[in-house]
Amino acid sequence: MKLYNTLSKQIEEFVPHEPGKVKMYTCGPTVYHFAHIGNIRTYIMEDVLEKFLRFSGYDVTRVMNVTDVGHLSSDGDTGEDKMVAGAKREHKTVMQIAKFYEKAFFDDCAMVNIKYPDVVQPATGCIDEFIALVSALIDKGYAYVSGGNVYFDTSKTKDYYALSGHSTDELMVGVRDDVDEDANKRNKADFVLWFTKSKFEDQELKWESPWGLGYPGWHIECSGISLKYLGEYLDIHCGGVDNIFPHHTNEIAQSEAFLGHKWCSYWFHVQHLNDETGKMSKSKGAILTVSVLKEKGYDPLVYRYFCLQSHYRKPLTFSYEQLDNAKAAYEKLVKRVSKLTGEGDVDIAKVQQYKQKFIEKVGMDINTSSGLTILYDALKDDMSDATKLAVISEFEKVLSLGLIEAAKSLSDAQPPVAGDDDKWILDLIAERAEAKKNKNYARADEIRAELLSKGITLTDTKDGTTFSRG
Ligand code: AMP
Ligand code: ZN
Numbered sequence: 001m002k003l004y005n006t007l008s009k010q011i012e013e014f015v016p017h018e019p020g021k022v023k024m025y026t027c028g029p030t031v032y033h034f035a036h037i038g039n040i041r042t043y044i045m046e047d048v049l050e051k052f053l054r055f056s057g058y059d060v061t062r063v064m065n066v067t068d069v070g071h072l073s074s075d076g077d078t079g080e081d082k083m084v085a086g087a088k089r090e091h092k093t094v095m096q097i098a099k100f101y102e103k104a105f106f107d108d109c110a111m112v113n114i115k116y117p118d119v120v121q122p123a124t125g126c127i128d129e130f131i132a133l134v135s136a137l138i139d140k141g142y143a144y145v146s147g148g149n150v151y152f153d154t155s156k157t158k159d160y161y162a163l164s165g166h167s168t169d170e171l172m173v174g175v176r177d178d179v180d181e182d183a184n185k186r187n188k189a190d191f192v193l194w195f196t197k198s199k200f201e202d203q204e205l206k207w208e209s210p211w212g213l214g215y216p217g218w219h220i221e222c223s224g225i226s227l228k229y230l231g232e233y234l235d236i237h238c239g240g241v242d243n244i245f246p247h248h249t250n251e252i253a254q255s256e257a258f259l260g261h262k263w264c265s266y267w268f269h270v271q272h273l274n275d276e277t278g279k280m281s282k283s284k285g286a287i288l289t290v291s292v293l294k295e296k297g298y299d300p301l302v303y304r305y306f307c308l309q310s311h312y313r314k315p316l317t318f319s320y321e322q323l324d325n326a327k328a329a330y331e332k333l334v335k336r337v338s339k340l341t342g343e344g345d346v347d348i349a350k351v352q353q354y355k356q357k358f359i360e361k362v363g364m365d366i367n368t369s370s371g372l373t374i375l376y377d378a379l380k381d382d383m384s385d386a387t388k389l390a391v392i393s394e395f396e397k398v399l400s401l402g403l404i405e406a407a408k409s410l411s412d413a414q415p416p417v418a419g420d421d422d423k424w425i426l427d428l429i430a431e432r433a434e435a436k437k438n439k440n441y442a443r444a445d446e447i448r449a450e451l452l453s454k455g456i457t458l459t460d461t462k463d464g465t466t467f468s469r470g
Contacts, residue, residue: 001056001363003236004313006244006267007163011365014266017233022053022060025226025264026117027239027247030067031101032086034289035108037303037318038273038280042240044304045270045312047114049238049366051398056359063229064117068098068124069205070195071218075246077149077192078182080200081215087204094204098122108290111300113400119229123221127207130216130224133258134193134209142257147184148197150211154189157253163267164245191250192217219250227255234264241269271315280318288318298327301402305330308368308399330401336379337392338407341421344384354378354391362398371399425456429465432458 001014016022026046029035035043053060073079086101087094106116123130134150137143142156154160161167168189181188195203196214206213216224226234239248248267255263272279280288290300306326310316354374361370378391389404396403428447435443448458451467459466 001052001359002365003266003268004365005265006269007264009165012266016058016235017265020057020059022058022235023230023233024050024053024060024062024236024238025222025230025234026062026064026237027222027243028064028066028120029101029105030071030082031098031105032071032082033101033282034287034291035101035105036280036282036287036289037293039240039282040108040112040114040290040303041273041307041316042238042270043109043114044112044307045366045368046238046268047400048308048312048368048398049236049268050115051400052362052366055394055398056363061119061230062117063119063121063226065222065225066098066102066120066122067218067221068094068102068122070123070216070221076182077195077217078199081203084200084202084204095124098124104289104291108300111290111294112304113301113402115400121225121229123216123225124205126221126224126228127216129228130194130220131207131209133220133224133227133254134211134216136258137193137254140257142254143193144186145211146186148212149184149192149214150194151185151190152193152250152254152257153186154191154253155187157257160189160249160253163252164249166245166249189246191219191246193220193254219247220254222247223251223255223258226251227258232259232261232263236266236268237264238268239270241271244269270312273316273318275318293323298323299330299406301406302327302330305333305401308372308401311369312366333376333401334403334406334410337389337403338410340385340389340392340407342386342389343421344386346390347383347387350381350383350387351390351394355394358395358398368399371395375399425451425467429458429467433465 002011003014004011026043029039050060050062068083069081071082073082073085083094083098086097090097092100102122106120109116134143137152138145138150141153143150143152145151194209194211194214194216196209196212203215206215226237237248237251244267252263274280275288290303293303294300302323303326306318306323307316309326358371358374361367361374364370375392375395378388378395381388392403428451432444432447435441435447451458455469456467457469459468
């Protein structure tokens, strides 16, 4: 498989640290509000990546954190904790809103067939690990205490800007011009590992630490959780492009300072979903969620289809017009699948051939639209319906569009139409009519009973006999 690596800014051949195994870490949601469909775009594409790796034969372990403390509303370590602000907004406790929005997030994920990660870890469950990590960074000379907080000293790292491609000068002239100066920092790019002091004194959740009562910074959470569950060598770290700087940049700085060697090999970033007014964000007006789309009558899997039509490294603009186009295409696809009768033998060689092609094409930097094209090719191909269904079932392990299930509900909902596969029923109905004409009522009743035993009910009308299933 080839994957674009934000670190090298190139498409590279994917080679995991340990053959056959992939350790994958995903930045999870900050659970102060619903996840909008932009967030969900990122998780859908990460889900495809994970499933594609499994499909290609890797043994994948995927870990996701849940940010329920320490993510401030400004990158400069001076804003209010988003969780505290969310709790105030709803007159609830931080833990109440954390639990509520975590559930809402995974419910929405389930609706678009995102697999639940192998490990989901809320940050508040790993405070001891964060404290140990911060202590080690102080001992190694990478962190310092100032004004009550513990900061990471970015001047001690060699390649702080390797991931983001920023420079210190750029940083000075406005990459972060929303950011207030924090006078405790030795260098402008330094960031907080542990807070005991902030201008917002009403932080609800605080823990004892060697530096006083306080709480962890957001970046240390992801390093701590990843190191805890996935060890010293991480293969793939994922997130949306806004995570590149400062979040992932800081994760690399602290993890590598702690480990003393390179930490993560591949950085996978999904471009944003925008609406017509710009980037979608949780703090901007009403939040458009998967559940809202469902309430408006869209099958959530139509949204997944909409996402898979585009490459993850291209920004995507959402509009209802585009979603309607995706809906029409999705429904047409389901209809085509529903027409497949399952008849004929499965041509195993053909299924393998398609599988190979799919791995080759989608494996070119997770090219999901190519994956869809191959699926359409298979539908058009001159092979048995059973083979087509087998190919679709294989592709669905990655695409997860619910095609087979949707097709089945569609055919179940259809009134029975006599087709070739119903010929045997029609033959029996004709035989029964003939028997009745010959006053052979015993045979006529026998035929009715035989069909009934197979779930087929006959109804005699003045125009002849009809049948229904179920
Ligand atoms: P958050 O809950 O804000 O921490 O974000 C959860 C995930 O969604 C992160 O990986 C973000 O990078 C990603 N994300 C945020 N905004 C967007 C967007 N408009 N489009 C796609 N992904 C996004
Ligand atoms: Zn993270």
